[in-house]
Amino acid sequence: MTIAGYRIPPLASLLFWALIWEIVGRLHLVFLFPPFSHVVAELGQVLTSSTFRGAALLTLESFFAGLAIAILLGVPLGLLMGMSRTADRLLGMWVNLFVSAPLSALVPVIMILFGMGQATIIVTVTMFAVWIIALDTRAGVRDVPASLIIMARSFGATRRQTLVKIVLMAALPEILAGIRLGVIRGVKGVVIGQLLVSIIGLGELFELYSRNFLMEEFWALTLIIFAFALGAAELVSVLERRIDFYAGARH
Amino acid sequence: MNAVDHIRAEQPHRAGTAADAIVEVCGVSKRYGSSVEALRDVSLDFPKGQLTSLLGPSGCGKTTLLKIIAGLLEPTAGEIRVKGTKITGPGPERAFVFQDFALMPWATVLRNAAFGLELRDVSKAEREKTAQHYINEVGLAGFEQRYPHELSGGMRQRVGLARALSVNADVLLLDEPFSAVDEQNRRKFQEDLLRLRQVENKTLIFVTHSIEEAVYLSDRIVLLSPRPGRVSDIIEPKISRDRSPDEIRRDPTYLDTVEEIWRGLRAYAD
Numbered sequence: 001m002t003i004a005g006y007r008i009p010p011l012a013s014l015l016f017w018a019l020i021w022e023i024v025g026r027l028h029l030v031f032l033f034p035p036f037s038h039v040v041a042e043l044g045q046v047l048t049s050s051t052f053r054g055a056a057l058l059t060l061e062s063f064f065a066g067l068a069i070a071i072l073l074g075v076p077l078g079l080l081m082g083m084s085r086t087a088d089r090l091l092g093m094w095v096n097l098f099v100s101a102p103l104s105a106l107v108p109v110i111m112i113l114f115g116m117g118q119a120t121i122i123v124t125v126t127m128f129a130v131w132i133i134a135l136d137t138r139a140g141v142r143d144v145p146a147s148l149i150i151m152a153r154s155f156g157a158t159r160r161q162t163l164v165k166i167v168l169m170a171a172l173p174e175i176l177a178g179i180r181l182g183v184i185r186g187v188k189g190v191v192i193g194q195l196l197v198s199i200i201g202l203g204e205l206f207e208l209y210s211r212n213f214l215m216e217e218f219w220a221l222t223l224i225i226f227a228f229a230l231g232a233a234e235l236v237s238v239l240e241r242r243i244d245f246y247a248g249a250r251h
Numbered sequence: 252m253n254a255v256d257h258i259r260a261e262q263p264h265r266a267g268t269a270a271d272a273i274v275e276v277c278g279v280s281k282r283y284g285s286s287v288e289a290l291r292d293v294s295l296d297f298p299k300g301q302l303t304s305l306l307g308p309s310g311c312g313k314t315t316l317l318k319i320i321a322g323l324l325e326p327t328a329g330e331i332r333v334k335g336t337k338i339t340g341p342g343p344e345r346a347f348v349f350q351d352f353a354l355m356p357w358a359t360v361l362r363n364a365a366f367g368l369e370l371r372d373v374s375k376a377e378r379e380k381t382a383q384h385y386i387n388e389v390g391l392a393g394f395e396q397r398y399p400h401e402l403s404g405g406m407r408q409r410v411g412l413a414r415a416l417s418v419n420a421d422v423l424l425l426d427e428p429f430s431a432v433d434e435q436n437r438r439k440f441q442e443d444l445l446r447l448r449q450v451e452n453k454t455l456i457f458v459t460h461s462i463e464e465a466v467y468l469s470d471r472i473v474l475l476s477p478r479p480g481r482v483s484d485i486i487e488p489k490i491s492r493d494r495s496p497d498e499i500r501r502d503p504t505y506l507d508t509v510e511e512i513w514r515g516l517r518a519y520a521d
Contacts, residue, residue: 151353154321154341155367155418165369169357243357 034216042216043223051205052221058201062118063190066125070182074130075175078137079167088138095138099131103189107196118200121193128189129182136178140171173243180236187229272296273454274320274422279329280479281315289315291479292329297422302448302455304465304472306512308519312480313458314350314426320456321347321424333422343371346420350427352407354399360386361395363410367418378417385413388450390443405436416447422454429464441468442496462516466490466508467499474512477519484515 018036025035046052081088081095107124114120144167152162168175194203202221209218274297281290289312297303305313318324320331322341331338333345341347346367354363361379362369364386368378386395389409399407408428415423429437445468448455459465465472466488476483488508490499499505 145353147349147351147353148355150323151347151349152370154323154345154347155370155414156341156343157370161370166355169355172357 031213032215034219038216039219039223042220046217046220046224055201055205056224058118059121059190059194062121062193062201063125063186066122066189067129067183067186069122069126070129070133070186071179073126074133074178074182075137077130078134078139078175078178079141079163079171081134082138082141082171083167095131095134098127099135103127104192104196107193110193111197116197116199120197121190121201124193125186125189128192129186132185133175133178133182136174136181137171140174140178141167143174144170173240176236176240176243180233180240183232183236184229187225187232191225271299273299273334274456275332275335276316276320277330277332279316279319279326279331281312281319281324282327288479290319290326291481293475293480293482294329295473295482297454297456298471299421299454300452301470302457302468304457304459304469305475306459306462306465306472306516307475307480307483308477308516309460310480311475311477311519313460313475316475316480317424317426317456317458321345323347343418344420345422345424346415346418348408348411348415348423348425348428350430352399352404352411352431354407354410356399359396359398360391360402360410363399364413364417367414371418381419382413382417385416386410388416388447389413403433403436405432405440408432408440412444412447416451416453420453422456425455425457427458427460430460437464438496444468445492445496462509462512466505466512472512474515486512 021033021036024030025033025038077091077095081091103124106127107120110123110127111120114123148166148170149162152166157165191202191206194201195206197203198207202225205221206218208214209221276293276295276297279290279293280288282288293312293316305316307313315324319326322331322338322345333342355366358366361382365373365378365382368381373381383395386392389412391406391409391413394402394406399410402410408431411428429440432440441464444455457465457468469488472486472488473482474484474486475481486508488504490502490504490508492499494502
């Protein structure tokens with residue numbers, strides 16, 4: 001972005017909003033928004049507190065477990081849909097429905113099925129992440145150049161070899177894009193799940209902070225979660241860019 | 252070539268059998284759906300050690316025929332025999348070179364060239380040694396660790412050729428290998444192909460729509476006529492190959508053959 005000939009670094013807009021936040025906070029217009037500087041000061045407090053550490057650990061555990069399940073289910077599901085028209089017709093509607101549905105509404109159902117504990121959170125994360133992973137994998141498989149598959153066949157590849165050495169590799173950029181979006185949705189899932197269950201992990205902390213109007217702590221926690229979601233997605237996109245380099249000539 | 256082949260070729264499966272055919276096309280027809288007839292009752296022999304071109308206007312089914320020989324397409328009627336045995340699909344005695352190269356963009360030149368052997372579970376050291384040999388043969392030494400998108404079209408097709416040579420098949424099937432390669436690289440590549448033929452002693456079946464290319468490279472040229480694809484003529488250019496490429500291209504026999512084929516194909520030009 002450039003303004004009047006000056007290149008503005010991407011982080012500048014963050015600073016701008018932080019400044020607005022600070023001003024609004026200092027004016028004491030809304031008690032919901034304490035000054036940004038107070039929130040930042042609280043960050044250290046929150047991060048070092050033992051309640052946070054316990055909650056964060058539990059949250060991370062649920063998040064990664066849910067994401068792993070989502071990848072293990074979503075990638076094969078997408079492969080199946082990409083390769084078999086029958087499977088695509090049977091499953092396509094449902095996957096497309098779930099990818100756009102307000103899944104938060106399903107969390108109470110998951111709660112009834114899996115109880116008020118970590119299992120529910122893991123299933124929620126999986127529910128949030130799995131569909132986009134499946135859809136992107138499907139798109140990647142659909143895009144595998146037919147000539148590569150014919151090439152493998154002409155050199156005597158088995159179905160398994162074609163799947164592992166050609167289809168999976170050729171679809172890798174889309175699969176990773178799906179996982180990156182899955183990570184972001186998974187963070188949503190873990191927060192929403194814990195908020196609704198509200199007796200474990202960060203959800204419990206959120207409940208505690210907001211019920212007691214500890215807005216500084218509340219916003220500090222929010223910032224931490226935002227940073228985590230963006231950081232995790234960025235990690236995947238670093239991987240994506242490496243893959244893109246190799247697959248640079250894909251047409 | 253040897254007595255055994257002569258005797259085997261005596262089998263009277265049809266007329267016009269060449270002396271020692273390694274690939275036999277027997278009464279092959281191919282229909283797509285109910286309306287499109289790509290090939291009708293094509294019978295052909297491909298002599299061992301020779302380069303045969305399938306030449307014809309677009310729509311004559313030459314690529315279809317090549318893919319049927321490769322085992323990538325099923326004929327509607329008829330059969331293909333390789334070394335006397337009916338084929339049911341792709342096999343290790345045949346290797347295909349693709350018009351669009353069909354290289355894996357995520358793999359290096361070395362891995363692409365060794366891919367046929369990788370599929371056969373040849374150990375990494377061994378397959379890379381073989382691939383390296385053929386990478387040198389096709390003139391790509393020093394490019395082993397490059398990726399396809401870093402290479403020119405001509406170089407990419409050289410990788411495709413190295414991959415086909417590495418599996419040590421007796422028959423190389425080339426589907427318009429130079430059509431996506433620019434002119435000067437095409438000429439250089441054609442010359443290299445002639446030189447490679449002398450070293451490697453392979454049977455080559457070559458699909459092209461370029462008359463000059465077919466006459467320049469081939470021992471035999473099979474002319475196909477379109478809609479439905481049938482064999483219309485077989486020509487054996489009597490051009491001696493022991494001269495320089497430039498001399499061949501100025502040879503009256505070469506020029507006359509090109510002219511003769513052009514006259515035959517002219518009727519199919521739009």
